[in-house]
Amino acid sequence: MSSLYLKVINNLTTNQMKRILMLTLSLGLLCSGTTFSQKKQEEPRGIENVAYKWGKMALDATASDTEKFKPRPTITSRYLGLIFISIFDAWSIYDEKAIPVYLKGVDRRPSGEQNLKNKEIAISYAAFGAMKEYYYSDTEMFRKFMVDLGLDPDNTSMDPTTPEGIGNLAAKATIEARKNDGSNQYGEVEGSNGEAYFDYTNYSPVNSADENTDINRWQPKYFSDGNGGQYAPGCLTPYWQKVTPITMTSAEQFRPGPPPMVGSEQLKQEVKEVVDLQANLSDEDKALVEFMRDGPQSVQQAGHWLKFAQDVSRRDNHSLDEDVKMYFLTEITAMDAFIASWDSKMFYDYARPYALVHEYYKDQTIKAWGGPGKGIVEMKGQEWRPYSPDIFLCPPFPSYTSGHSTISGGCAEVLRLFTGDEHFGESVVLVPGTLTELDSTHYGKPVTITFPTFTEAANMAGISRVMGGYHIQADNIAGLQLGRDVASQAWKFYNTHLGN
DSSP states (O other): OOHHHHHHHHHOOHHHHHHHHHHHHHHHHHHTTOOTTTOOOOOOOGGGSHHHHHHHHHHHHHHHHHHHHOOOHHHHHHHHHHHHHHHHHHHHTTSSSOOOSSOOSOOOOOGGGOSHHHHHHHHHHHHHHHHHHHSGGGHHHHHHHHHHTTOOTTOOOOOTTSHHHHHHHHHHHHHHHTTTSSSOTTSOSTTSTTOTTOOTTOOOOSSOSSOOSOTTBOOOOOEEOSSSOEEOOOOSSTTGGGSOOSSSSOTTTTOOOOOOOTTOHHHHHHHHHHHHHHHTOOHHHHHHHHHHHHOGGGOHHHHHHHHHHHHHHHHHTOOHHHHHHHHHHHHHHHHHHHHHHHHHHHHHOBOOHHHHHHHHTTTOEEEEEOSTTTOEEEEEGGGOOOSSOGGGOSOSSOOSSOHHHHHHHHHHHHHHHHHTSOEEEEEEEEOTTTTTSSSGGGOOOOEEEEEEEHHHHHHHHHHHHHHTTSOOHHHHHHHHHHHHHHHHHHHHHHHHHTTO
16 A cells, blocks of 8 residues: 555544545445345245245145045146146236236236235235135135235235236136136036036046956056945046147147057066066155155145245245246146146056056966055965055056156156256155055154155156056156156246246
């Protein structure tokens, strides 16, 4: 420092020093584009951001819906897809470039209004409106959450200049746009007699639960009704391939080629693989089968991957904007993946291992799981069953492609694309047998299952379905690829609606 500079500093009065200090601070703040009055409050992140909280509410509602109406993976995937489209559409009006999916005729708000508070209000009213429609039996839970957020659940404004109005309009636009999308939500399709989700295609399996006349085709199976009786559930939503996709041009856009037929060496080997895998299930295998079969909170596959997305939000400390975009991308992918998977399932109407093992190993002695509490025993091939409880022995719809594999392949891929990294790193501690065996004496010791990458998590979901006896490998491999094809399409759609 020069002696002249030191001399000047030493000759300054205290007041002159203060003025210089204040001027320096002011210049620094102006250069950073901030004044004292404009200084931003810390934005809530991770579990504290409002989008994350609505994601958790969607999971709670899905678990409640499963409890009330039994597993309906196709239907719940549509609910979640449309809820997060509503949220995205409301948010897009407060973004610089984003383009809503269904919300039309509402102008983007000026930059001065594109703030966190307005986004929080808008997405909350959109989520509330959509959840009331699709998870109507839990409306009181949603109302309470709105009050907890300091919002009026009775505000039905449709003013396109306010965040409340924009949120309500976004939900309304989505609901209206999807009223005649092929899902038959309202039982209005001809021949439905007002019954929601009634099969208007009149699908009838070629095989009955008692007689298998075409081994290549799907056969219904008897379940326990939990009260000493049994019943054979019909095919779940056998018309779902007719539901209008979000991102795909058609349900069959990525339809895979056919599965292996009876008489082929491939099918013979793949049926043997199912038998061998089940006979040698480790505690880790059993835990993985159960985790992927039921999923956290019984939220089906679309909810399972929403839960994984929330894991990412916590891990990466996401903002509201990041969560709105990630949940939107994940759930439109899951919704379309279900439509694509059902197109393949209903087009090929393919058999499950439950019937194939009986055919290939009839009157042969094999080692297999004997049922709850029985462990691995010797039995005749026609007595074989999946590693599943009596009340839900096997998914009630055709096999090819695996829904778990399709949805997991798709959602894993878009999470990889969204984060820009394969790393996932989540783990879960489970007690094997809790969802399958009758009592704790047949449970295994706690095990930790780790999902190192998104792709590996999808692969683990897929192979778990083979290990559990619900699918052959062909169902899994084709499903994973189908899901990744859907993901590629969804990623393009997503970027278009971000205005990229």
